[in-house]
Amino acid sequence: MGLLTFSINVTLDGCVDHREGIADDETHAHFTRLLDQGGAMLWGRTTYEMMESYWPLVARGETDAPPALKEWADTLETKPKYVVSSTRSDYPWTNSHHLPGELRTAVQQLKDQTPDGVLLGSGKLATELDRLDLIDEYKFLVHPMITGHGPTLYQDGLPSTRRLELLSAEPLSNGAVAMHYRRVG
Template sequence: MRPLRYSINVTLDGCCHHEAGLPPDEESMQYWAARLAEADALLFGRVTYEMMQSAWRRPSTGAWPHWMNEWQIRFAETIDRAEKYVISRTLTAADWNAELLRGDLERTVTQLKQQPGEGLWVGGVALPLALADLGLIDEYEFLVQPVLAGHGPTLFAGLRERIPLDLVDRRELRSGAVALRYRPTGAMA
């Protein structure tokens, strides 16, 4: 069974709005590009899919925008070419190397996890909350930004039950951000 890893940037006070933390830098973009490249496929809800597509889809010209730094291109190319699954009740179609999935969330994601491979990656806020409630997330990865946002959406607001976690990896970035990886307590490595 391939594991499902949830990854997100978050501020010290738990805000998960994509503009609340530090602006991306070369080291954080390299970190995320490497982590995304380890996944067989990406799993998004509608909101995250549309946000990521608008930011990271290769333009029809084939050339990346002039505003994009060289160090952003590796991340852009990694996410652009990745296989994607989009779980949505409202979308009627998905492109950008994506397949639209509907139906029972638990059954659909369990079937994806049962396929051979290295793992799945999920981002966003609402979909990961539902997956956590179902016990389907095998690893939680947070890039904790040294910022206090003071407002904005927070991770796992409304989670039904506590999920005890074991720290499995920690990495400090030069910016002061800390990458933390956890597995649910008692999960196999």
């Protein structure tokens, strides 16, 4: 069985707005390495639609991008992508699949069939999956900024506090810190 790892960019004040943070070569290389290590991606519909509107164009060379972004796009293009949605079932982007059925069962089955693990990249979906006790690890890239706005990490709340064990903390030269935690208890 593979692990479900929630990974996202987050500012010091908890903002997870995709327009915030440092979007440089080092950041993209970091996330490309994470993607390479995992067996699949898992997103909610909104995140999937945001991603599908840009990254396939970069992978096909229809949009100019620096080498680090092109590498991310190429890696993402080949990776299996699973989407949780109650309103959409058609996913034309390469290697994209609808994850139907009851959420707990569907995600547990995905974990069971993906020994290299599943990388979760949607904040709202992460809240729901954490409520179901399905997230095993957290890999946050913490950016050195305070935005003063949302959306924020877990803004819809959790039923109880999550205790985490620090596995690693790696500073990047851009000032961000890659934090890797495992859930305990």
